[in-house]
Amino acid sequence: MIGVDVGGGDRLALAVLVQYRMATTEQMHWVIAPGVRIEQTRRRLARLREEGLIDRITLPQAGRRRVWFPTAYGARIACEWPELRGRRPSRTASDPTAVRLKVGHALTVTETALAFLQDARHRGDVCRPLDWVTEVHHPIGSGEAVIPDALLYYRRGPVGGDGGPMLRAFVEVDRATMGPGLEGNGGPSCSRTIGGGTAPLPPGPPTRRAEAGQPATAIAGQHPSAGRRLDARRPDLHSQAALRQG
Structure with a gap:
């Protein structure tokens, strides 16, 4: 071979x-x-x-x-x-014009992915480049759907190890351009979707309005510990994502 x-x-x-x-x-x-x-x-x-x-x-x-x-x-x-x-x-x-008009938010979303990747590498966890999927359409019933900024897959522990279940989370990045109404509606829908529509999941960390130019990130997790683990990454995520805002 x-x-x-x-x-x-x-x-x-x-x-x-x-x-x-x-x-x-x-x-x-x-x-x-x-x-x-x-x-x-x-x-x-x-x-x-x-x-x-x-x-x-x-x-x-x-x-x-x-x-x-x-x-x-x-x-x-x-x-x-x-x-x-x-x-x-x-x-x-x-389309170059569409890319130019979306660049501020899109690059912040990419920087958010990079924050998770770098942290996983540092911790020895499993989160590969393609474990970050942007703008995936998720039906939630009654003709409604959610399209989060990204769907994240993350597993604690090394490749091949028994580090527990693969965690899934919807990630929303707000660059202080969304109103409170839009922010508040994303979390419950995302939780219902990841949970398969059977029951609401334990909520992830609450959405926070962006302050001092920092992006706020709303995360809905699959597991009760998912929100806490991902919330622990928020300071690093904020500091890195803020570097790319234009």
């Missing part, structure tokens, strides 16, 4: 962009390849762009940060892979 994963890094990079919607160069580096020099990530992204699989916009702020997103061609290819089968990228996910 050949012990080389030919194209594996390119495949993961494209899959992450399709699933996360968009990310900066630095975010992509820390998500897919934190153990190598960032120049390698830059070369990988440039190569994928040359192949027509991804594209980028350049933010006008200081530093002219590049934001990467999948092209329609790249999304079609990635969604044929087993790990992304069933995913339905937004029709505007590959």
